[in-house]
Amino acid sequence: MKIVVVGDALVASSDLEKAAQELNVNEEVQVEKFEWYSDLSKEAFQEKILAIEKGGSEAVEIPAGICEALVDADILLVHIAPVSKKMIASAKKLRLIGASRGGMENVAVEAATERKIPVIHVIRNAEPVADFTVALMYAETRNIARAHLSIKNGRWDKGFSNDAYKTTLAKHTVGLIGLGYIGKLVAKRLNGLGVKVIAYDPFIDPKKLVDEGLDIELKGLHEVFREADIISLHMRVTKETTNMINAELIGMMKPSAYLINTARAAVLDESALINALEAKQIAGAAIDVFWEEPIPSHSPLLTLDNITLTTHIAGDTIDAIPHSPYLLRDVINDYFEKGVSDMQVNLKS
Incomplete structure (x- = not known):
């Protein structure tokens, strides 16, 4: 052979x-x-x-x-x-x-x-990305990166744009869009933290999730966007998923909800995200993937106070x-x- x-x-x-x-x-x-x-x-x-x-x-x-x-x-x-x-x-x-x-x-x-x-x-790099995804949930909802930035800039900020919504992760419902290998690993971690997990994936057999020991409630796409406090994206880029997360879906999210993306930038409509964050339509977002990398210096994302940005490092460990x-x-x-x-x-x- x-x-x-x-x-x-x-x-x-x-x-x-x-x-x-x-x-x-x-x-x-x-x-x-x-x-x-x-x-x-x-x-x-x-x-x-x-x-x-x-x-x-x-x-x-x-x-x-x-x-x-x-x-x-x-x-x-x-x-x-x-x-x-x-x-x-x-x-x-x-x-x-x-x-x-x-x-x-x-x-x-x-x-x-x-x-x-x-x-x-x-x-x-499934394990590193799953870890990083949960870390971004903490960082964004509890303003970890923003507090760090304020100190580095000579300030001591105690108030942030999401003050009205701050609570512990266990009190959030996390909605996963896509239950591939990484999505399931994120769910496993959230299950261990006592976080309620709902998900949308039309290709998943609910019985298989039970057999794998995962506590996930499958729902329709619109249901997940309406009910979740944190939406986390875990889809591949295909013709069907390109710009799938658009203004209509983001518009269904609660004003107190957050959007996390460690998958691919192309699944998320950039303009729709920026518009929602500028209008404070949602509480915030955290993204590790971008439509152009490095992110251009003129990007509106750099002016927002309700987003956590990382440099496409979710899967970057020495052994993966x-x-x-x-x-x-x-x-x-x-x-x-x-x-x-x-x-x-x-x-x-």
């Missing part, structure tokens, strides 16, 4: 190679390695990541010689290197594509689906990304054993 792996500046090709060698394929494995901008600094590599997140798999260069290597390949493993339509078209024998990350912007999933090639991925090939190995082996996987993004029966 031939497996092609593509390393980059964040995930070493040697780790992807080792993970490939540990797949349970019951035959001898031949690995061919490629590099995709592995020599770039982390900062320079972020520009390539942003290009992919904005333009998808066709927006960046593919590794030289990879199409030729894929002609007789059985499996392709990458981190964020592109898996373009051209690459998939050249892969005459390909049986599986694996990506050691959560977002699928770098993979031409539709092209893989047309060829009936399963695409498997992992949420490499380097370990991701081995998470992918485990998920693929589980898929080989069971024939199905929650981490399969296409061709689900």
Whole structure:
């Protein structure tokens, strides 16, 4: 069996190679390695990541010689290197594509689906993002970042724009939009803190949530926006979810409610959020993802006193990304054993 792996500046090709060698394929494995901008600094590599997140798999260069290597390949493993339509078209024998990350912007999933090639991925930083999401709930509702900023600026502020609504987290109802891997981890943490959790996800079986030991009440999208004190977004970016959280939905939120986004900026209508915050239509927001990164100096978000901003660091821990090939190995082996996987993004029966 031939497996092609593509390393980059964040995930070493040697780790992807080792993970490939540990797949349970019951035959001898031949690995061919490629590099995709592995020599770039982390900062320079972020520009390539942003290009992919904005333009998808066709927006960046593919590794030289990879199409030729894929002609007789059985499996392709990458981190964020592109898996373009051209690459998939050249892969005459390909049986599986694996990506050691959560977002699928770098993979031409539709092209893989047309060829009936399963695409498997992992949420490499799910635990860090879940932790960070709950931290943002505390930071925004209790003004932690704003108090810090006031001291750094020589003030001792005790009053904030959400003073009329301040209370403990346990007295809030949190509404999760999307119950994928990260959404469920956030729910698990909130369950442990005694926080009531409601959620919207039309693809989730309520019985499965019970089997997983999660206390979540599934509701309609409008119900969640009307009832929750904190809305937290956990959807992938698709044609259907782009700008899904719009002025209409935000307009349904309580004046005392907060909006948290650690998913992708594209799922949230930027103008709708800014307008709601400027008008004090909702109590506040906390976001770790932006429509343009770094955030432009002229952005209205920088003038607001009811938002917490962080620099897209929710998943940034020292171990999450380097370990991701081995998470992918485990998920693929589980898929080989069971024939199905929650981490399969296409061709689900």
